[in-house]
Amino acid sequence: MNITRANGKSEYAMVENLKKRAGEADAKVVDIVKNIINSVKEQGDEAVREFTARFDGAVPKKTVVEKDELQGYLDMVDDDFKKAIVNAKNNIYDFHARQAQQSWMTTQENGVIMGQRVRGLKRVGIYVPGGTAAYPSSVLMNAIPAKIAGVEEIIMVTPPSKDGNPNPDIMAAAAVAGVDRVFLVGGAQAVAALAYGTEKIPKVDKIVGPGNIFVATAKKLLYGVVDIDMIAGPSEILIVADKSAKPEFLAADLMSQAEHDKLASAILLTTSFDIAKATAREIDRQIKYLVRQEIIEESLDNFGEIIVCENLDQAIEFANELAPEHLEMCVEEPLKYIGRLDNAGSVFLGNYSPEPLGDYYAGPNHVLPTSGTARFFSPLSVDSFIKKSSFIYYTENELKKAKDDIVKLAESEGLTAHANSIKVRFE
Numbered sequence: 001m002n003i004t005r006a007n008g009k010s011e012y013a014m015v016e017n018l019k020k021r022a023g024e025a026d027a028k029v030v031d032i033v034k035n036i037i038n039s040v041k042e043q044g045d046e047a048v049r050e051f052t053a054r055f056d057g058a059v060p061k062k063t064v065v066e067k068d069e070l071q072g073y074l075d076m077v078d079d080d081f082k083k084a085i086v087n088a089k090n091n092i093y094d095f096h097a098r099q100a101q102q103s104w105m106t107t108q109e110n111g112v113i114m115g116q117r118v119r120g121l122k123r124v125g126i127y128v129p130g131g132t133a134a135y136p137s138s139v140l141m142n143a144i145p146a147k148i149a150g151v152e153e154i155i156m157v158t159p160p161s162k163d164g165n166p167n168p169d170i171m172a173a174a175a176v177a178g179v180d181r182v183f184l185v186g187g188a189q190a191v192a193a194l195a196y197g198t199e200k201i202p203k204v205d206k207i208v209g210p211g212n213i214f215v216a217t218a219k220k221l222l223y224g225v226v227d228i229d230m231i232a233g234p235s236e237i238l239i240v241a242d243k244s245a246k247p248e249f250l251a252a253d254l255m256s257q258a259e260h261d262k263l264a265s266a267i268l269l270t271t272s273f274d275i276a277k278a279t280a281r282e283i284d285r286q287i288k289y290l291v292r293q294e295i296i297e298e299s300l301d302n303f304g305e306i307i308v309c310e311n312l313d314q315a316i317e318f319a320n321e322l323a324p325e326h327l328e329m330c331v332e333e334p335l336k337y338i339g340r341l342d343n344a345g346s347v348f349l350g351n352y353s354p355e356p357l358g359d360y361y362a363g364p365n366h367v368l369p370t371s372g373t374a375r376f377f378s379p380l381s382v383d384s385f386i387k388k389s390s391f392i393y394y395t396e397n398e399l400k401k402a403k404d405d406i407v408k409l410a411e412s413e414g415l416t417a418h419a420n421s422i423k424v425r426f427e
Contacts, residue, residue, distance in 0.1 A: 001254075001283060003276045003306045006269075011307050011318055015372070018236070018265050018303060018322070026213075033188045033217045040192035045200050051189040060164035064200065065171065065182040073171035081169065088361045089140055089176050095363030096145045099382040105391075113393035120150030121385055123202060125194035125226075126179070127209035127219075128170055130159040130186060135210065136173035137360050141367055141380065142208045142229075143177035149385035154179050155204060157194060159186025186211075188218035195226040208367070208380065229380055233371035234263035234303075237355055238324035238344075240315045241279075243272040245330040246351055250275070251282035253328060253354050258299035259292040265303040267322070269315040276306045316340050323374040326355045345374045400426060 004010055039047040052059050074082055105115030126142045129135060139156070146154050156179045158170055166184055174182055183201055185193065190201075191211075197203025207219055208229035219228045237257035241250055254266040270276050283300070287293050309315040316337060319327055323343035331337070334349035341347050345368030346358050359366045367380035394402075403422045410418035 001268075001280050001300050001304050001306050003273075003280060003308065006307050006309045006314055006318070011305075012321065014267075014305060015322055018371070029213055029217055030221070033214055033221060036188040036214075037192040037195075037218060037221060040189055040198070041196045044193075044196075044198035048185055048189045048193050048198060048201070051187060052185055055187055055189075056159055057162060058164060060160045060184050062164075063184050065166065065184070067180050070171060070175035070179065070182065073166075073168050074175055076168040077172045082172065085136060085140065085173050085176050088137070089144065091361055091363040092140055092144045092365075093148070096148050096365070096382050099145070100148055101383070101386065110398050111393075111395040112398050113391075115391050117389045117391065118386055120146070120152065121205040121387060122151070123153045123155060123204045124151045124385060125204035125207045125209075126154060126156045127186075127191060127194075127207060127211050127215060128156055128158040128174075129211055129215075130161060130167050130170065134167045134170050136169045137366065138210060139170060139173035139179070140177050141365050143174070143179050145365065145380060145382045146208075146385045147178045149382045151385050153181075153202075155194065155202060156182045157185055157190040157201075158182065159190075160184040186215075188214045191215055191218035191222060195222040206385070208384070210367075229367060229384060230369060230373070230377060232367075234265065235260040235326075236265035236324050236370060237267070237326040237328065238319055238322055239268045239328040239330055240312065240319055241268060241270040241272070241275055241330040242312060242332060243275060244332045244351075245270070245272075245275055247275055247278035247282045248286070249351055249354070250279045250330060251286055254279075254300070254304065255283065255287060255290065255296050256354070256356055257326065258296040258304065259290065260295075260299075262295055262298040263303065264299045265324075266300060267304065267324075268306045269309050269318060270306065271309055271311055271315065273308050276308050280306060312337075319344070323369075323372045325368045325370045325374065326358070328353070328355060343372075343374050345369050345379055396425075 036051055049059050101118045103117045107113050124146050128139055143154055156174055158166055160166055191207060193201040194204045194207050204226060206227040220231050235257050239250055239253060250268055254268060258264050258266045268279060287296055290296060320343045325345040327341060327344035328348040329337055330351050346364055348355055348358060358364055365379045365381060369377035403426060406422050407419045
């Protein structure tokens with residue numbers, strides 16, 4: 001990896017380079033996805049079958065798995081995997097249960113009643129990639145907060161494998177997480193089916209979960225027809241390290257994100273030039289033993305950097321500017337800096353809190369804002385699956401007290417019918 005010294009310019013030029021990764025989808029991809037969406041909207045299941053046969057090679061004989069059938073997949077996975085997903089599920093549930101909100105109401109002595117009603121969405125769709133990019137952890141991270149929020153029905157879509165069967169690890173995770181039904185369909189056609197509904201696939205209120213460029217583009221184009229979690233860009237990690245950090249840990253953590261994608265970003269900010277050099281050597285040593293070496297190399301070549309900063313204040317300032325998806329603080333007193341880390345999807349504190357701990361197990365959600373959007377977006381949470389309504393009750397006497405103010409405000413905006421709605425009650 002390239003090692004540079006922070007000078008107030010070069011590191012910020014890198015931010016602009018990283019933003020280019022999350023550019024608009026290729027026009028050809030958009031055209032293809034628009035065609036798929038329109039076809040599914042007009043032809044429903046027939047279009048879904050046609051695209052499934054075209055892109056996946058064949059339509060599976062069985063296209064839906066009901067909730068009671070999901071339990072059988074727990075017998076198809078090994079005991080260690082089953083134990084791991086159950087333990088992860090318990091951690092994820094415990095963390096997210098603390099996010100649950102309650103409805104509330106306030107009453108005043110004058111008879112006025114106001115409040116807010118909080119409830120889960122009626123039906124949510126979870127997209128889960130299949131094949132070589134199968135992520136059981138994403139099933140847990142998306143479904144568990146939805147269950148806690150009170151979503152009535154969770155529908156999962158996932159493409160079948162070549163033999164027409166689903167990935168058993170994904171299905172086992174769905175059973176543990178409480179998914180209600182699974183449809184064996186993937187791609188933009190699955191997203192469109194969830195958004196509009198077909199005879200077989202029910203219409204949902206929100207679609208969450210990762211996917212390829214076609215899936216991501218479909219979600220983006222259908223936002224407004226249906227809600228979505230977020231428009232996610234390539235994965236990224238930023239590590240802040242002082243002289244107490246361990247280069248072998250830093251190298252491993254940088255590559256843990258670089259292996260996701262050739263567009264993934266992995267950056268180290270350190271106050272020690274010795275740590276910078278040692279980390280670069282560790283990358284060269286460890287990468288030889290990793291399966292996704294080619295992807296890691298391209299990611300680090302194009303979007304990786306080791307930057308030597310004058311002090312931790314400078315590093316933290318840059319971290320807040322970059323607003324990374326994952327931020328590791330490998331420093332002597334990591335808890336000391338929590339109050340200053342304003343822009344990050346998830347923060348990992350200390351040498352023994354590596355990013356994969358959050359990806360799989362600790363409890364906080366791994367669906368995080370990318371491409372600098374942590375400045376204003378938050379991780380997926382229970383809040384992502386609820387909706388709120390306010391309610392108001394006024395007595396005649398209290399409305400009479402407020403009427404002149406309301407009429408004045410309405411008339412100042414030229415909305416005389418609004419004003420009349422108040423006046424007519426007291427004529």
